[in-house]
Amino acid sequence: SAVISQKPSRDICQRGTSLTIQCQVDSQVTMMFWYRQQPGQSLTLIATANQGSEATYESGFVIDKFPISRPNLTFSTLTVSNMSPEDSSIYLCSVTKGADTIYFGEGSWLTVV
Amino acid sequence: GENVEQHPSTLSVQEGDSAVIKCTYSDSASNYFPWYKQELGKGPQLIIDIRSNVGEKKDQRIAVTLNKTAKHFSLHITETQPEDSAVYFCAARAPGGATNKLIFGTGTLLAVQP
Numbered sequence: 001s002a003v004i005s006q007k008p009s010r011d012i013c014q015r016g017t018s019l020t021i022q023c024q025v026d027s028q029v030t031m032m033f034w035y036r037q038q039p040g041q042s043l044t045l046i047a048t049a050n051q052g053s054e055a056t057y058e059s060g061f062v063i064d065k066f067p068i069s070r071p072n073l074t075f076s077t078l079t080v081s082n083m084s085p086e087d088s089s090i091y092l093c094s095v096t097k098g099a100d101t102i103y104f105g106e107g108s109w110l111t112v113v
Numbered sequence: 114g115e116n117v118e119q120h121p122s123t124l125s126v127q128e129g130d131s132a133v134i135k136c137t138y139s140d141s142a143s144n145y146f147p148w149y150k151q152e153l154g155k156g157p158q159l160i161i162d163i164r165s166n167v168g169e170k171k172d173q174r175i176a177v178t179l180n181k182t183a184k185h186f187s188l189h190i191t192e193t194q195p196e197d198s199a200v201y202f203c204a205a206r207a208p209g210g211a212t213n214k215l216i217f218g219t220g221t222l223l224a225v226q227p
Binding site: 001004033041042043044045048090092100101102103104105106107109 | 147149154155159202217219220
């Protein structure tokens with residue numbers, strides 16, 4: 001398995017501000033992902049964080065709103081920019097270990113007021 | 114692209130009974146099917162997974178079955194306990210491309226009544 005630490009675990013943010021979420025893994029991993037889980041909903045992939053290059057975004061998500069960094073094989077950040085109440089969600093970091101097993105962190109619970 | 118449907122959305126069982134959650138997928142090329150358990154206030158936890166070359170997999174009280182022809186897979190929990198109460202998500206992954214992208218079902222809220 002993988003130990004995935006996310007910071008912050010929770011935050012209440014003012015609309016119009018930006019927040020950066022950090023994800024640290026206990027070992028090097030090939031792939032890191034960021035998911036969003038809106039209240040009472042399922043998980044939606046935001047982007048794949050690529051080490052040393054720009055992230056790959058899914059349809060409906062753009063770099064200006066969700067800039068992502070991945071400076072090495074154990075760390076990534078997701079920024080939620082210019083937040084609105086609609087951005088209130090759980091943001092989850094996930095990683096691939098082995099061929100295709102995917103593990104999740106505990107999530108960062110954001111409330112935008 | 115892949116689409117995953119999950120049923121039921123809520124399931125209430127008595128402690129000791131069995132619970133079954135079913136998922137269907139659309140992409141016949143999908144080859145990996147994990148199940149996650151999400152307790153309140155926590156991230157999703159991988160509980161079991163199955164690959165397309167296997168029809169059934171069991172781990173203690175939890176089992177998953179896969180029917181590739183019908184494109185559906187199911188989670189079976191036997192002898193349910195109150196601590197099994199959580200939201201369960203199924204997912205499917207299609208091969209190809211540069212990512213291991215999982216498509217998730219809509220989730221099942223399982224309540225085990227003591």
